[in-house]
Amino acid sequence: MKNYQFGADYYPEHWPEQRWPMDAKLMKELGLKVVRMAEFSWHKMEPEEGHYDFEWLDRAIDILRKEGIVSVLGTPSAAPPAWMIRKHPKIQPVGPDGITRGFGGRHHDCQSNPVYREYVKKMVTAMAEHFKDNPGVVGWQIDNEFGNSHYDLCMCDSCKTSFQKWLAKRYGSVDELNKAWGTYFWSQEYNDFSEVYPPVKTPCGANPSQVLDWKRFHSDLICDFSKVQTDIIRSIVPKEHFITHNCMGFSDIVSYYDLSKQLDFVCHDLYPFGYWRDHSLEPFEIGVELDGIRGVCKAPFWIMEQQSSVTGWEIMGRKPAPGQVPLWAVDSVAHGADTVVFFRWRSCLGGTEQYWHGILPHSGIPGKTYEEIGRLIKDMTPVMKDMEGAMPVVKAAIVRSYEQGWAFDIQPNVQGLNYYGQLIKYYKAFHHKNIPVDFVREDDDLSGYKVVIAPLQYLADPDLAAHYEKYVKQGGNLVLTMRAGVKERNNLCYAEGPLPGVFSGLLGITVEEYDPLGSVCVPVKSVSGSEDNRDASCDTCSKTAGNGLCASKWADIITLKGAEPVFDYDGESYEETPAVTVNSLGEGKAWYVGCEPSESLMEAIVDMLAKETGTGSVEGSDIKVPAGVEVTSREKNGKKWIFILNHTDEEKKTDISDRFRVLSGALKDNKLQPYGYAVLEG
Ligand code: GLA
Ligand code: ZN
Numbered sequence: 149m150k151n152y153q154f155g156a157d158y159y160p161e162h163w164p165e166q167r168w169p170m171d172a173k174l175m176k177e178l179g180l181k182v183v184r185m186a187e188f189s190w191h192k193m194e195p196e197e198g199h200y201d202f203e204w205l206d207r208a209i210d211i212l213r214k215e216g217i218v219s220v221l222g223t224p225s226a227a228p229p230a231w232m233i234r235k236h237p238k239i240q241p242v243g244p245d246g247i248t249r250g251f252g253g254r255h256h257d258c259q260s261n262p263v264y265r266e267y268v269k270k271m272v273t274a275m276a277e278h279f280k281d282n283p284g285v286v287g288w289q290i291d292n293e294f295g296n297s298h299y300d301l302c303m304c305d306s307c308k309t310s311f312q313k314w315l316a317k318r319y320g321s322v323d324e325l326n327k328a329w330g331t332y333f334w335s336q337e338y339n340d341f342s343e344v345y346p347p348v349k350t351p352c353g354a355n356p357s358q359v360l361d362w363k364r365f366h367s368d369l370i371c372d373f374s375k376v377q378t379d380i381i382r383s384i385v386p387k388e389h390f391i392t393h394n395c396m397g398f399s400d401i402v403s404y405y406d407l408s409k410q411l412d413f414v415c416h417d418l419y420p421f422g423y424w425r426d427h428s429l430e431p432f433e434i435g436v437e438l439d440g441i442r443g444v445c446k447a448p449f450w451i452m453e454q455q456s457s458v459t460g461w462e463i464m465g466r467k468p469a470p471g472q473v474p475l476w477a478v479d480s481v482a483h484g485a486d487t488v489v490f491f492r493w494r495s496c497l498g499g500t501e502q503y504w505h506g507i508l509p510h511s512g513i514p515g516k517t518y519e520e521i522g523r524l525i526k527d528m529t530p531v532m533k534d535m536e537g538a539m540p541v542v543k544a545a546i547v548r549s550y551e552q553g554w555a556f557d558i559q560p561n562v563q564g565l566n567y568y569g570q571l572i573k574y575y576k577a578f579h580h581k582n583i584p585v586d587f588v589r590e591d592d593d594l595s596g597y598k599v600v601i602a603p604l605q606y607l608a609d610p611d612l613a614a615h616y617e618k619y620v621k622q623g624g625n626l627v628l629t630m631r632a633g634v635k636e637r638n639n640l641c642y643a644e645g646p647l648p649g650v651f652s653g654l655l656g657i658t659v660e661e662y663d664p665l666g667s668v669c670v671p672v673k674s675v676s677g678s679e680d681n682r683d684a685s686c687d688t689c690s691k692t693a694g695n696g697l698c699a700s701k702w703a704d705i706i707t708l709k710g711a712e713p714v715f716d717y718d719g720e721s722y723e724e725t726p727a728v729t730v731n732s733l734g735e736g737k738a739w740y741v742g743c744e745p746s747e748s749l750m751e752a753i754v755d756m757l758a759k760e761t762g763t764g765s766v767e768g769s770d771i772k773v774p775a776g777v778e779v780t781s782r783e784k785n786g787k788k789w790i791f792i793l794n795h796t797d798e799e800k801k802t803d804i805s806d807r808f809r810v811l812s813g814a815l816k817d818n819k820l821q822p823y824g825y826a827v828l829e830g
Contacts, residue, residue, distance in 0.1 A: 151217070152286075153513050153532045155182035155489035156507060157453060160208040161192045163497050167512065171438040171493065174514060176215035178507070179525035183212060185487055187222020187292045191229040194271060197343045210248045213284035219390075221279060222289040223377050224267045226296075227254045227284035231431065232267060239264040241302035253500065254708050255297035259373040260310040265646055272377045287390035289379050289452065295401025296395065307369070310340050312341045314365045328638040330356040356558045357639040364555040370402040371410070378410040392453035395444065397437035398568050400557075400754050402651060403550040404444045405589060415452035416441040417491070418808075421463030423503075425795030428472065431778050431795040432579035436572050438483035439800030440548065443447070445589030448537060451480045453491035457517045460503030469797060473517070474524035478813070478825045481528065482780040482791035483513065486536045490521065531789065531812045538580050538784035542586040543763045547602035555639060561631060562664040563702045565701050570603045570744060571630070577747075577754040582765035582779045588773065594619040594626075606633040613650035620654065621734030625761050628655060629741045630662075630702045633806035647704075648740070649804075655740045656710030662703060663720065665743075669698040671718040672727045672749060679756070681713075684748040691719075696748030699727050704742030711740065714756070715749070728753065736810045739801075766790055769830060772803045777820065781830055788830025794820035804828065 156175065156484050160168050166765035175183070186205060209219045233239060233251045240248050243259045249256055249457050257264055279285045307534065319325040322338050327664050331337045336355060338344055347359045372376045378391050383534055392410040396402050397416060409631050421428040436814065454477055459465050468476075477488050494508040507518055548571060556567035578585045586597070590612060600619065605612070605628055613633075620626050633649025641647040647659040663670075669689035674680050674697075692698055701715065707725045715724035726747075733740045737760075745753055758764065765771065766781040769790055773779055776796035782789050790808065792815070794800045813826035820826060 151180040151533060151536055152487040153486065153529050155180050155184065155217075156493040157489060158183040158185050158208075158212075159403060159492065159496065161189055161190075162187065162498075165204070165207070168208055168673065171513075172215040172217060173519075173683045174508070175212070175217055175238060175493070178518065178522045179529055180217060180219050181739075182220060182487065183224060183291060183487065183493070184220040184287070185209075187289055188224055188227045190224035190227050190271065193224065193275070194229065197231060197235070200274045201274070205279075209279075209282055209284035217690045219284050220284045220287045220289055221275065221285060223268075223272050223275065223291055223381075225257065225271070225290075225373075225377065226292040228264065228267065234318070236263050238304065238306070241298070242298050242304040242499075244303055244308075244347065245354060246303075246348065247662055249301065251694050253297070255301075258302040258304050258306060259369055260302070260306045261304070261702075261717075262306065263406070265373070265376060268373075268463050269376060272380045273384070276381045280385045282814070286386070287392060287412075288381050288805075289415070290374050290393050290411075291395060292390065293399075294374065294407065295399050296396060297483060297488065298370075298401060305349055306796070308346055311346050311362065311365050311770050314356050314368065315344060315361065316341045318361070328640070329355055329361075330640050331355070354558075358556075358817055359558045360551075360554055360639045363557075364551075366401065367403045367406065367550065371406045373648065374407060375410050378481040384538070392450065392452070395441060398440055398571075400550055400553045404441075405550065408444050409446075409468055413447060413449055414441060415450040416485075417453035418451050418480060419453070419455045419673045420474075421455060421459065421462045421465055421468055423463060425465060428468065431503055431776075431793070432576040433513065433572070434476065434479055435579050435778070436575045437482060438480060438485070439575070439585055440587050442484040443537075443548065447584075448486040448539065449482045449658065450489065451477075451485050452489050454480060454488050456490040456492070456507050456521060457505035458503070459505070461500055464503050465820075469823060470520070471821065474520060475823045475825055477521075478528065478791065478827070479778075479793055482533060482778075482782070482793060484782065486532070492721045527812045528827075534787070535782060535784065535789055538782035538787070538789065540584045540780060540782055542584045543596075543598045543761070544583055545586045545588045545594065545597045545601065545602050545606075546571055546580055547590055549605075551637075552604055552606050555635070556604060558639070562701055564665040565744070567604055573744070573747075573750060574601050574754075576601060576790055577750045579778075580751070580775070581754065581758065583758060584755075584766070584780060590639065591615060594624060595622060597624065598763050599625045599627070599757050601627045601629075602632075603629045607635050607637050608633045608642075608650050609637055610650050610791050613654055616651070616738075617654045617733070620736040620738045623735035623803070625737050625739065626654075627741060628702050628740040629756070632740075646734065652709070652751060654733065654738050655706065655729065656733075656738070657729055657740055658707045658709055659704045659742065660707060663705065663722070665699070665703055669746065670720050670727075671702045671744075672697050672715045673718045674715050674745075674752065675713045675726075679752040684751075687747040694744075694749075696746055697752065698746035698749060699743030700746050701744040702742075703727065706740070706742050707710040711738075714739070715752075774800050774802070776800065783830070790828040790830045791795075792820060792826045792828065794822065794824045797822045
């Protein structure tokens, strides 16, 4: 990366060419240094089969370059043109219902279709060849938001055959596949791989092992579709060009862990106030997306689409309050973004996204959004120049696994349980205390963390148990939760002993019975009595007015086999049995939370963990802020930047005084304006 800081998503082809110099001039005045272009411009670049036209894009790139603005080019494989579809209708994707999804929107492509892949290869080769020496081009974005609109697509014949080949490679023989999928049930045995279908709509039910493999296959297919493109680009363009992709937070259609292996860094698209909501995302909901994306490459990232104004398709969402758009951009930087690209330069006159507003309104006349974003850019650019590559120092981690998410997507186990919802609930409690969190993978080296939360470790094997055990024995604090060790990796139930299966020894417990509570709550109380005096009520029931300590959605009925109880159930037939336990092992501790904690219980657990491990807010700063104000930091080469973000519409007082030098934002008389921010020298 080369210090770009701020940019915009630009669609010059939506506007008459005479306007382009004016756009470039306005961009320069705003302080923009980079644009992304062309990711949906297939028809403009190949109006007829084999007739490539890149000259319009050359002209746009040149005009921008003269104003000091570089270009990132998107490959247009999310929008094959109508001439191609008419000639090869089989390129269009087929849903689980067998119905083809047609032309007229975007993502109307099948990513395994060999004919389509040939077209994609030719287009990407032609683009890379054409732009490789263009001094205005610095990098590439592959496709656009992989997984967007492709949720259960595609199940066409080509995808079916690709799935069968993928399975043959994974299992070697059809007997192994039958074993792995438990096909003895409902007479689902296969005699040959050619009999296997994608999980199409059936009269009733689906095989969870089959669906899990379909999700794995689908993720691999997208990575492969992308790799075809990254391989071509890398073989042609100078090595200084970067290749990236704009991800969508916790979207799980494709594993970003796998996808990122072919990329130089990842980007995220951030819309805190999407039109389908009546309020903007809560600060922790923004933070979790950003920290999740930083966890993909364990490195700074870009925001490739940062909300700049009102969003909308058929209907529009509310207007961000004054200060909110800049605050969201600084929030992105605070969690690790090196460059922030606003979506989009100018609101478009035609098409589905007419009402998705940009920095400029439809008229193209700069207004309040332009001015507000301009002030932000002038304020933040000097600070961000030095910050490139800086990372937060983090001592708490949450394990995020695509496979566990898929397994819970297939079988939520109980009404309302959601893998990502559970992760976010843990994250929220840390965020609330301004304790920074990393998202890590199951098999990552965990030794740098004081606390690791691994929620819902449903699919497990002895290697995973050994990996976690090593972390604990060396002094770590590991938290496993309900539904741990329930299944082996292919989604068949574990049969070697009681739950939590391979984790029983590590946790010093067994779980022989459980109560899938759904929307019911069971009160809990702390064994020491120390956590029972919280001033809260449960976020889902009214049983515990006063302290809000509840087990919700699920209750594991735990037998202690060496562990100690931390919280006990305070109701139901299993009253006085443990809901939360801790087992000392080697230098560390293995905790088990046998339920979904209510918010208040979650806070109590996180308080305990923080106290136990000495994990706090921005290390060494001792900054105290009122509720609604977030504190984060990034560090590099002994330098530290501290971000103070006021997410509320009220003025907030802090205790920062003159202990720190204010580098950007405003902290007048120690006060942050509504939606105000300050970046301090740490
Ligand atoms: C996504 C896409 C963009 C645009 C915006 C607004 O993030 O990547 O192309 O569609 O949403 O809807
Ligand atoms: Zn297909």
